[in-house]
Amino acid sequence: xxxxxxxxxxxxxxxxxxxxxxxxxxxxxxxxxxxxxxxxxxxxxxxxxxxxxxxxxxxxxxxxxxxxxxxxxxxxxxxxxxxxxxxxxxxxxxxxxxxxxxxxxxxxxxxxxxxxxxxxxxxxxxxxxxxxxxxxxxxxxxxxxxxxxxxxxxxxxxxxxxxxxxxxxxxxxxxxxxxxxxxxxxxxxxxxxxxxxxxxxxxxxxxxxxxxxxxxxxxxxxxxxxxxxxxxxxxxxxxxxxxxxxxxxxxxxxxxxxxxxxxxxxxxxxxxxxxxxxxxxxxxxxxxxxxxxxxxxxxxxxxxxxxxxxxxxxxxxxxxxxxxxxxxxxxxxxxxxxxxxxxxxxxxxxxxxxxxxxxxxxxxxxxxxxxxxxxxxxxxxxxxxxxxxxxxxxxxxxxxxxxxxxxxxxxxxxxxxxxxxxxxxxxxxxxxxxxxxxxxxxxxxxxxxxxxxxxxxxxxxxxxxxxxxxxxxxxxxxxxxxxxxxxxxxxxxxxxxxxxxxxxxxxx
Numbered sequence: 001x002x003x004x005x006x007x008x009x010x011x012x013x014x015x016x017x018x019x020x021x022x023x024x025x026x027x028x029x030x031x032x033x034x035x036x037x038x039x040x041x042x043x044x045x046x047x048x049x050x051x052x053x054x055x056x057x058x059x060x061x062x063x064x065x066x067x068x069x070x071x072x073x074x075x076x077x078x079x080x081x082x083x084x085x086x087x088x089x090x091x092x093x094x095x096x097x098x099x100x101x102x103x104x105x106x107x108x109x110x111x112x113x114x115x116x117x118x119x120x121x122x123x124x125x126x127x128x129x130x131x132x133x134x135x136x137x138x139x140x141x142x143x144x145x146x147x148x149x150x151x152x153x154x155x156x157x158x159x160x161x162x163x164x165x166x167x168x169x170x171x172x173x174x175x176x177x178x179x180x181x182x183x184x185x186x187x188x189x190x191x192x193x194x195x196x197x198x199x200x201x202x203x204x205x206x207x208x209x210x211x212x213x214x215x216x217x218x219x220x221x222x223x224x225x226x227x228x229x230x231x232x233x234x235x236x237x238x239x240x241x242x243x244x245x246x247x248x249x250x251x252x253x254x255x256x257x258x259x260x261x262x263x264x265x266x267x268x269x270x271x272x273x274x275x276x277x278x279x280x281x282x283x284x285x286x287x288x289x290x291x292x293x294x295x296x297x298x299x300x301x302x303x304x305x306x307x308x309x310x311x312x313x314x315x316x317x318x319x320x321x322x323x324x325x326x327x328x329x330x331x332x333x334x335x336x337x338x339x340x341x342x343x344x345x346x347x348x349x350x351x352x353x354x355x356x357x358x359x360x361x362x363x364x365x366x367x368x369x370x371x372x373x374x375x376x377x378x379x380x381x382x383x384x385x386x387x388x389x390x391x392x393x394x395x396x397x398x399x400x401x402x403x404x405x406x407x408x409x410x411x412x413x414x415x416x417x418x419x420x421x422x423x424x425x426x427x428x429x430x431x432x433x434x435x436x437x438x439x440x441x442x443x444x445x446x447x448x449x450x451x452x453x454x455x456x457x458x459x460x461x462x463x464x465x466x467x468x469x470x471x472x473x474x475x476x477x478x479x480x481x482x483x484x485x486x487x488x489x490x491x492x493x494x495x496x497x498x499x500x501x502x503x504x505x506x507x508x
Contacts, residue, residue: 090144125378150218318405414452
């Protein structure tokens, strides 16, 4: 699994509210507000309002991020509201984060218990899931982060670490921080002298860096990172500046990857070898090996991806978590259980069961649309609409409801035409299930799996993995596509798509 920062989910972490003077603890509660404008490649795509309240020894920071995302020519508001409650010394007390993408709202609530543990409540699809976990020792929320960064401002050249709790992934991130030094920074309301600090998250697969510019109190006045291969900036300014009209962020158009050639159905039914260049050198491992895909690092950002009709046993066997319900795959919900039983029928094998489930989900969603956002399996079962992500989470949940280990894969899919583009790879999601002692792909949105699928990440249905992988699209360039026959000078045989090594639309 990957632990990279997902840009849309990281943005609230960039914004730390203004700190009060030390005398604030002796005066009545006060509210300080900061506004920031959000720019992608210089285009205004959103804003954030940050409020900080201090009530005696308690600090409450509320951050409201609003972005306008366009998907398939439909504007979808992305709203993320994070509320952090901490002691005046930065000790975490509780937090909530509510995310709205179109009609669907998800929420996570965390409370530190008297014994120091963390009580988590995740809400999606109208259902709550409770869990008690260990609080990562030393992990900070926004006020604790501000204080730590403030203490480093006077020391250019200093290197230190921050352990910051990420509410989206619900894990602590160990950030290496470098104090670069004071710089004069042009902001919309004037020039300020700010401390430039760089946060770096180094994972097994990649490195993600965020550049921050802070005032003497540790308040972030500007933050910059890369999103879809373009600079994303959050800059402090007046309320009027932040609230100015925005341009929508076309996620799909920014994520399309050109194919160097047309790929025929006969080619998609066979082995394909891709030569790929990843321009973002911080992404150490942009692709995953699966039981149908091998990955070779050729050096200098070049990769060879082979997608097979057969199986190569590249992945480890399932774990107990692969059959358990979670916030996004509510396989224990009666509605999911009933659908899975209906769809499975009286089959005697796991392969036939998955084939039947795949066929059922393919026809179950009556309305397709990219404006759905990202819905949980239970919401999809009730609404019967969505795109590839909704197809995938519903199929994965139904598989788990039948005790079949299943995961959600995020990657790219070849299509001859998307909107006004031709011969492109588009962001896509599908399912792998443990069938016959190996992981096998099933794609209810495309009806079948073929070698036009390139896998980037795999997870448990949490949108964290989806947004994680989405940041790679702006850095991917496919230079060549070859069949087995072209590589070894063998004529391409006419093999039907239904015979591909992954699953077809029905039972076999």
